[in-house]
Amino acid sequence: xxxxxxxxxxxxxxxxxxxxxxxxxxxxxxxxxxxxxxxxxxxxxxxxxxxxxxxxxxxxxxxxxxxxxxxxxxxxxxxxxxxxxxxxxxxxxxxxxxxxxxxxxxxxxxxxxxxxxxxxxxxxxxxxxxxxxxxxxxxxxxxxxxxxxxxxxxxxxxxxxxxxxxxxxxxxxxxxxxxxxxxxxxxxxxxxxxxxxxxxxxxxxxxxxxxxxxxxxxxxxxxxxxxxxxxxxxxxxxxxxxxxxxxxxxxxxxxxxxxxxxxxxxxxxxxxxxxxxxxxxxxxxxxxxxxxxxxxxxxxxxxxxxxxxxxxxxxxxxxxxxxxxxxxxxxxxxxxxxxxxxxxxxxxxxxxxxxxxxxxxxxxxxxxxxxxxxxxxxxxxxxxxxxxxxxxxxxxxxxxxxxxxxxxxxxxxxxxxxxxxxxxxxxxxxxxxxxxxxxxxxxxxxxxxxxxxxxxxxxxxxxxxxxxxxxxxxxxxxxxxxxxxxxxxxxxxxxxxxxxxxx
Numbered sequence: 177x178x179x180x181x182x183x184x185x186x187x188x189x190x191x192x193x194x195x196x197x198x199x200x201x202x203x204x205x206x207x208x209x210x211x212x213x214x215x216x217x218x219x220x221x222x223x224x225x226x227x228x229x230x231x232x233x234x235x236x237x238x239x240x241x242x243x244x245x246x247x248x249x250x251x252x253x254x255x256x257x258x259x260x261x262x263x264x265x266x267x268x269x270x271x272x273x274x275x276x277x278x279x280x281x282x283x284x285x286x287x288x289x290x291x292x293x294x295x296x297x298x299x300x301x302x303x304x305x306x307x308x309x310x311x312x313x314x315x316x317x318x319x320x321x322x323x324x325x326x327x328x329x330x331x332x333x334x335x336x337x338x339x340x341x342x343x344x345x346x347x348x349x350x351x352x353x354x355x356x357x358x359x360x361x362x363x364x365x366x367x368x369x370x371x372x373x374x375x376x377x378x379x380x381x382x383x384x385x386x387x388x389x390x391x392x393x394x395x396x397x398x399x400x401x402x403x404x405x406x407x408x409x410x411x412x413x414x415x416x417x418x419x420x421x422x423x424x425x426x427x428x429x430x431x432x433x434x435x436x437x438x439x440x441x442x443x444x445x446x447x448x449x450x451x452x453x454x455x456x457x458x459x460x461x462x463x464x465x466x467x468x469x470x471x472x473x474x475x476x477x478x479x480x481x482x483x484x485x486x487x488x489x490x491x492x493x494x495x496x497x498x499x500x501x502x503x504x505x506x507x508x509x510x511x512x513x514x515x516x517x518x519x520x521x522x523x524x525x526x527x528x529x530x531x532x533x534x535x536x537x538x539x540x541x542x543x544x545x546x547x548x549x550x551x552x553x554x555x556x557x558x559x560x561x562x563x564x565x566x567x568x569x570x571x572x573x574x575x576x577x578x579x580x581x582x583x584x585x586x587x588x589x590x591x592x593x594x595x596x597x598x599x600x601x602x603x604x605x606x607x608x609x610x611x612x613x614x615x616x617x618x619x620x621x622x623x624x625x626x627x628x629x630x631x632x633x634x635x636x637x638x639x640x641x642x643x644x645x646x647x648x649x650x651x652x653x654x655x656x657x658x659x660x661x662x663x664x665x666x667x668x669x670x671x672x673x674x675x676x677x678x679x
Contacts, residue, residue, distance in 0.1 A: 178239070179209030179555070180251040180320075181225040182300040182331040184308050186357045188221040190328060195223035198330060202337040203227060209253075209333060211558040213238060219249045222302035226251040229558055231398050231504055237274030243281065245269070247304035250283070252276035253333050254297030254318040255562070257394040262292060275397075283309050287354040287364035294568060298349070300331055309356050314365045315566055316351030316543025319551055323347065334552070335479045335664055343666035344644075351543050367539060367571060373578045380581065381597040383573045391567035392418040395507055403503040405495065405561075406432040406457070408445025410591060410609065411509025411518075415564055417601045419507065420453040431502055435460040435495035442491075445606060452603050460498040462491070468630070470494065476663040478552040481645070481656035485549045487621050492553040500557040510546050511565035514538045515574035516591040517582040523590075528579040539571065544672075631655020644668045 181202035183195045203225035210227030217240045226239040240249040259275035268281040282289035283301040296317035300310045312320045322331045323345040374380040404416045419430045432455040434446035450457035478489045525531040554561040581593040632654040648654035
């Protein structure tokens with residue numbers, strides 16, 4: 177996990193100094209994403225900058241990574257989980273053990289090569305002859321923004337990297353796409369929709385269980401310690417349970433991390449899970465005053481004013497701060513609700529086809545919402561978050577599960593089929609615990625409700641408009657918009673491809 181800042185001149189007219197003048201400032205604003213070092217290089221018509229969080233090949237994986245023979249270089253943010261298999265398949269000389277080096281070599285095949293990668297990534301490749309390629313993973317787990325101005329094209333991992341004069345031009349680089357100056361944007365892959373549904377419930381249980389186990393196992397790839405965020409809800413608890421079983425092979429204990437206000441339901445449930453699984457458990461208990469104090473920092477960090485994201489981001493931000501002192505990588509439960517119909521509002525969709533389409537839409541929109549929050553709050557502290565439920569193979573399995581099997585069980589619990597698949601892996605009180613939004617379970621929502629008036633005391637808040645942002649839907653959202661505008665003046669939400677849609 178890292179941060180990238182890239183400036184490219186398609187016409188080749190800008191000087192190296194001009195490109196570096198833009199790029200250096202961008203990279204400096206991304207230092208939090210890579211506390212282990214930074215480097216840059218002029219390559220042909222591009223300036224490549226990288227700030228590194230060292231996780232795989234700690235000693236030899238510094239970037240930009242080079243294919244000296246071809247005069248090609250790459251800067252990459254993320255992890256490529258199938259890099260070892262690709263190394264065996266590629267006819268290329270590898271100079272490091274870094275997973276990112278594989279991206280450098282498959283990129284010679286253009287978008288078709290990018291489609292071979294499995295993981296979370298955003299990267300740019302440049303060669304000495306002026307060639308260039310940028311790409312982002314299919315789900316947009318890893319962020320990438322781009323902007324065009326004065327003949328240049330700039331890319332960065334976060335909005336805040338861009339200078340004020342660039343911000344009105346910034347857009348979200350779309351997931352599942354690659355860009356070259358010759359072909360423009362090309363969609364190299366989609367989230368496959370499997371249509372051959374399971375007919376045997378036991379077969380579905382086995383497939384779900386095995387797919388999650390493999391997904392977690394893939395995301396344990398690291399040369400540094402790996403922990404787990406544990407809210408005490410179903411999704412993170414299942415990830416923790418799989419990790420605990422995998423850890424028995426090497427004897428190393430699994431560290432789990434939870435956050436909430438004193439007496440919150442998440443903290444209590446997480447303790448139950450940690451005790452049951454034998455985890456080394458850590459807690460961050462915070463007060464209402466801490467929530468209010470940290471709010472402006474959190475809004476700026478997640479680069480969003482969406483209230484549901486802010487509410488869940490506050491505990492996650494404080495949790496990440498604590499976790500980063502213990503490990504460099506953490507697994508989370510993001511994505512399970514979108515795969516297995518975990519949200520309350522989905523109960524109102526009675527038509528199976530409509531619900532199926534809504535689930536696909538929600539998965540495709542995660543990069544604007546929960547994945548954005550997950551990336552920013554962790555990377556604000558130099559911590560990498562990995563999301564096993566959004567493994568492409570697990571998504572394919574989930575799409576084969578009949579919609580009826582995802583509907584609430586007899587007691588009303590959502591994600592029934594997922595709970596059934598892991599019977600016996602967790603205490604029943606956790607396995608069948610009703611879902612709570614993270615902001616609710618951690619106690620943050622209640623705090624926000626009492627302090628909303630302090631964020632936007634305007635009597636006429638409904639008529640207040642902030643340039644470039646949509647009309648606020650609540651007094652609370654207006655308060656977050658004001659904080660956002662103070663940090664990102666000039667950013668136009670309509671250019672960010674709906675990334676501020678309702679969660």
